[in-house]
Amino acid sequence: MATEIKAPVFPESVADGTIATWHKQPGEAVSRDEVICDIETDKVVLEVVAPADGTIAAIVKNEGDTVLSAEVIAQFEEGAVSGAAPAAAPQAEQKAEPAAAVQAAAGAAVADQAPAVRKALTESGIPAADVAGTGRGGRITKEDVASHQAKPAAPAAAPLSVAVGERVEKRVPMTRLRKRVAERLLAATQETAMLTTFNEVNMKPIMEMRAQYKDAFEKRHGARLGFMSFFVKAATEALKRYPAVNASIDGNDIVYHGYYDIGVAVSSERGLVVPVLRDTDRMNYAEVENGIRDFAYKARDGKLGIEDMTGGTFTITNGGTFGSLLSTPILNTPQTAILGMHKIQERPMAVKGQVEILPMMYLALSYDHRLIDGKEAVGFLVTIKELL
Numbered sequence: 570m571a572t573e574i575k576a577p578v579f580p581e582s583v584a585d586g587t588i589a590t591w592h593k594q595p596g597e598a599v600s601r602d603e604v605i606c607d608i609e610t611d612k613v614v615l616e617v618v619a620p621a622d623g624t625i626a627a628i629v630k631n632e633g634d635t636v637l638s639a640e641v642i643a644q645f646e647e648g649a650v651s652g653a654a655p656a657a658a659p660q661a662e663q664k665a666e667p668a669a670a671v672q673a674a675a676g677a678a679v680a681d682q683a684p685a686v687r688k689a690l691t692e693s694g695i696p697a698a699d700v701a702g703t704g705r706g707g708r709i710t711k712e713d714v715a716s717h718q719a720k721p722a723a724p725a726a727a728p729l730s731v732a733v734g735e736r737v738e739k740r741v742p743m744t745r746l747r748k749r750v751a752e753r754l755l756a757a758t759q760e761t762a763m764l765t766t767f768n769e770v771n772m773k774p775i776m777e778m779r780a781q782y783k784d785a786f787e788k789r790h791g792a793r794l795g796f797m798s799f800f801v802k803a804a805t806e807a808l809k810r811y812p813a814v815n816a817s818i819d820g821n822d823i824v825y826h827g828y829y830d831i832g833v834a835v836s837s838e839r840g841l842v843v844p845v846l847r848d849t850d851r852m853n854y855a856e857v858e859n860g861i862r863d864f865a866y867k868a869r870d871g872k873l874g875i876e877d878m879t880g881g882t883f884t885i886t887n888g889g890t891f892g893s894l895l896s897t898p899i900l901n902t903p904q905t906a907i908l909g910m911h912k913i914q915e916r917p918m919a920v921k922g923q924v925e926i927l928p929m930m931y932l933a934l935s936y937d938h939r940l941i942d943g944k945e946a947v948g949f950l951v952t953i954k955e956l957l
Contacts, residue, residue: 571626571644571645571646572620572644572645572646572647573641573643573644573645574605574606574617574619574620574641574642574643574644574645575639575640575641575642576608576615576617576636576637576638576639576640576642577608577615577617577638577639578638578639579610579637579638579875580875580876580879583610583611583612583638583875584611584637585610585635585636585637585638586608586609586610586615586635586636586745587608587609587610587633587634587635587636587745588606588607588608588630588631588632588633588634588636588642589607589608589609589614589632589744589745590606590607590632590687591605591606591628591631591632592604592605592606592607593605593606593619593625594625594628595625595626595627595628596624596625597624597625598622598623598624599619599622599623599624599625600619600622601618601619601620601621601622602618602619603618603619604616604617604618605617605618605619605625605643606642606643608636608642609744609745609746610745610746610875611745611746611749612746612749612842612875612878613746613842613873613874613875613877613878614746614871617642619645620645620647621645621647622647622648623645623646623647623648624645624646625643625644625645625646626643626644626645626646627643627644628642628643629641629642629643629644630642630643689714689715689838690709690714693714693718695714695717695718697709699717700713700714700717701713701717746842750841753901753902754899756902757899757900757901757902758899760902761900761902761905761937761939762937762938762939763899763900763935763936763937763938764935764936764938764943764946765897765898765933765934765935765936766933766934766936766943766946766947766950767895767931767932767933767934767950768931768932768934768947768950768951768954769929769930769931769932769954770929770930770932770953770954770957771918771927771928771929772796772913772927772928772929772930772957773927773928774957775796775799775957776913776928779794779795779796782794786854786855789855790854790855790858790859791855791859792855792858792859792862793858793862794854794858795858795861796910797833797857797858797861797885797887797910798854798857798858798861799854799957800885800908800910800953800957801831801833801846801849801852801857801885802849802854802857802956803952803953803956803957804831804849804883804885804908804953805829805831805849805850806952806956807949807952807953807956808829808882808883808949809829809850810949810952811945811948811949811952812825813825813905813940813941813945814883814905814906814936814941814945814946814949815829815882815883816882816905816940817882817903817904817905818903818905818937818939818940819903823940826882828847828848828850828882829848829849829850829882829883830845830846830847830848830849830880830881830882830883831845831846831849831881831882831883831884831885832844832845832846832878832881832883832884832885832901832904833845833846833861833864833884833885833886834884834885834886834887834901835864835865835868836868836891837868837869837871837873838869838871842868842873842878843878843881843884843901844864844867844868844873844877844878845877845878845879845880845881846860846861864877881901881904882904883904883906883907883908884898884901884904884906884907884908885907885908885909885910886898886907886908886909886910887909887910887911888909888910888911888912889910889911889912889913889930892912893911893912894911894912894914894931895911895931895933896909896911896933897909897933897935898933898935899935900935900936900937905936905937905939905940905941906934906935906936906937906941906946906949907934907935907936908932908933908934908950908953909932909933909934909935910930910932911930911931911932911933912930913928913929913930914928914929914930915927915928915929916929932950932953932954934946934949934950
């Protein structure tokens with residue numbers, strides 16, 4: 570008996586999605602809870618799984634099609650596989666189509682991996698069977714794919730001839746998530762009176778504190794003591810003192826939030842995402858560090874949910890992880906401010922009439938001048954500096 574497979578129920582903030590990838594085709598057998606399809610929305614990629622053991626009877630929505638919340642995307646036949654090839658095929662047929670068998674096996678191997686790994690394998694053109702997996706249960710990680718790519722290629726029998734002066738171009742469609750990120754960033758620059766103020770902070774006290782307590786902290790809490798938790802806690806306290814920085818603009822109204830939900834910008838394979846730490850005023854350092862770590866793992870594996878990124882009253886972005894010394898972060902609307910962290914760089918500084926070499930970090934606060942005055946913005950950033 571055929572049943573319907575439907576798209577997930579999207580939250581109110583998501584109007585529709587796009588079929589990104591079908592991992593199974595009509596006639597293919599699937600197991601219960603096996604991923605059969607990826608749906609890309611403006612915020613996250615959602616996985617659709619098989620409701621039971623059975624067969625994909627028909628695909629209603631093809632790759633690239635737009636789907637609405639709870640819309641039918643495929644027909645599913647529960648139970649024994651119908652119309653599938655017998656398990657023991659004649660020897661002659663096995664020899665006749667070795668390439669097809671290898672291709673099917675490779676496709677199954679790729680589909681069994683995490684979304685980020687599937688993407689890396691597809692873009693590199695490397696068969697999953699050629700990569701030695703070092704992850705749990707022998708699964709392939711992105712690092713395994715990168716290591717395989719870095720290996721010197723075996724010498725070919727006859728080198729390919731490339732025309733002199735040939736310039737290769739590759740055109741690929743922009744993903745839905747990347748397109749949405751582009752629209753939001755462009756809107757932020759066009760629809761807000763965005764301005765950036767800068768300051769710098771001596772990171773030596775925090776670095777010394779971290780060096781002194783990091784081992785005991787990790788042993789007690791099971792989390793590494795990083796720099797981000799210091800900035801999240803400092804920003805939370807500064808937001809209490811400057812409520813306008815924690816507010817948002819809704820039409821002609823100003824919405825002052827009585828809670829502190831801080832988004833942490835994370836770079837993923839599909840684009841920039843901003844998962845949100847909820848009620849940071851109630852979180853301790855270990856909870857902040859564990860939350861950020863979990864978000865990083867979810868972003869890497871394509872497992873971030875819409876609920877992870879909904880809302881947020883303030884955002885922190887750390888370009889320093891990529892080596893950025895100074896930047897002007899763009900607002901994450903409808904929020905009215907965003908804090909930019911940067912690389913820690915040793916610089917000669919004048920301290921009480923003496924020159925000292927200190928580990929310094931530039932801080933940047935971009936803010937919406939329609940709501941936040943320069944005095945408040947500078948005071949907010951100075952407060953963070955002093956708290957650190």
